[in-house]
Amino acid sequence: MSETKIALVTGANKGIGYEIAAGLGALGYRVAVGARDEARRESAVEKLRAAGADAFGVPLDVTGDRSVTDAAELIEARAGRLDVLVNNAGISGEMGPGWVQDPTTLDLDLVRTVVETNVIGVIRVTNAMLPLLRRSPSPRIVNVSSSVASLTRQADPDIEVGPIMAAYAPTKSYLNAVTVQYARQFAGTNILINAACPGLVATDFTGFLGPRTPEQGAATAIRLATLPDDGPTGSFFEDDGVIPW
Numbered sequence: 392m393s394e395t396k397i398a399l400v401t402g403a404n405k406g407i408g409y410e411i412a413a414g415l416g417a418l419g420y421r422v423a424v425g426a427r428d429e430a431r432r433e434s435a436v437e438k439l440r441a442a443g444a445d446a447f448g449v450p451l452d453v454t455g456d457r458s459v460t461d462a463a464e465l466i467e468a469r470a471g472r473l474d475v476l477v478n479n480a481g482i483s484g485e486m487g488p489g490w491v492q493d494p495t496t497l498d499l500d501l502v503r504t505v506v507e508t509n510v511i512g513v514i515r516v517t518n519a520m521l522p523l524l525r526r527s528p529s530p531r532i533v534n535v536s537s538s539v540a541s542l543t544r545q546a547d548p549d550i551e552v553g554p555i556m557a558a559y560a561p562t563k564s565y566l567n568a569v570t571v572q573y574a575r576q577f578a579g580t581n582i583l584i585n586a587a588c589p590g591l592v593a594t595d596f597t598g599f600l601g602p603r604t605p606e607q608g609a610a611t612a613i614r615l616a617t618l619p620d621d622g623p624t625g626s627f628f629e630d631d632g633v634i635p636w
């Protein structure tokens with residue numbers, strides 16, 4: 392088996408996902424750059440290679456069954472296994488006036504769209520990649536979540552938690568809950584799975600308004616992607632440590 396570890400990052404063409412790919416590439420991982428748009432994907436691969444990373448593009452729309460099974464086949468052909476899966480691709484869904492998603496007026500199709508990408512997409516990709524991950528001696532799965540998923544923080548009036556995002560935030564709570572179910576299923580195996588919050592990061596997602604850089608946002612996911620065998624599983628982290636559910 393090749394010594395070089397293989398990582399797939401979804402939504403790796405820009406933002407936090409790109410920086411996770413770059414960070415893993417700098418650590419010597421061979422990086423599969425999952426992205427749905429060909430031009431954006433190839434430009435990210437070029438940029439990563441120019442920075443010295445061993446990167447290759449993987450066409451991947453997390454909402455498409457066929458796209459995801461084709462991606463798994465491509466990675467199997469190119470690399471034979473996976474050591475790391477970072478489920479980073481995510482959307483907020485359209486925001487209402489004042490950058491709020493008001494629960495009392497939510498468009499149900501918007502809710503379905505965000506769940507499809509942020510939750511079902513992660514389950515679809517994880518299950519398609521699992522046969523490849525199981526070939527690794529130390530598989531790591533990272534689900535990029537958000538501190539807005541923390542019901543403990545959202546329900547505490549004394550904690551500043553930002554605007555109401557009634558479509559987006561619950562999808563990340565759902566994702567966290569799914570992460571725990573996977574961790575239970577993987578108990579006793581070598582697979583570690585955790586959720587990561589990047590903090591408030593200046594990307595397309597936030598209209599480039601966050602105080603953190605994408606590189607800073609990538610740090611926790613990279614740490615969880617490279618955990619030692621005795622590392623944690625089934626938990627939820629930000630830079631400062633564990634986030635309460």
Ligand SMILES: NC(=O)c1ccc[n+]([C@@H]2O[C@H](COP(=O)([O-])OP(=O)(O)OC[C@H]3O[C@@H](n4cnc5c(N)ncnc54)[C@H](OP(=O)(O)O)[C@@H]3O)[C@@H](O)[C@H]2O)c1
Pocket residue numbers: 401402403404405406407408426427428431451452453454479480481482483508512535536537538588589590591592593594595596597601
């Ligand atoms: N920015 C923040 O402050 C913040 C805070 C907490 C959590 N997060 C989470 O961090 C992750 C990355 O966000 P970001 O800030 O880097 O946002 P971003 O710059 O908008 O990047 C999102 C990435 O996801 C991809 N994507 C969206 N839908 C996809 C699909 N169906 N299939 C494949 N790829 C898809 C996008 O691809 P396209 O270019 O093709 O659209 C893009 O590469 C998300 O899960 C987000 O929820 C972000």
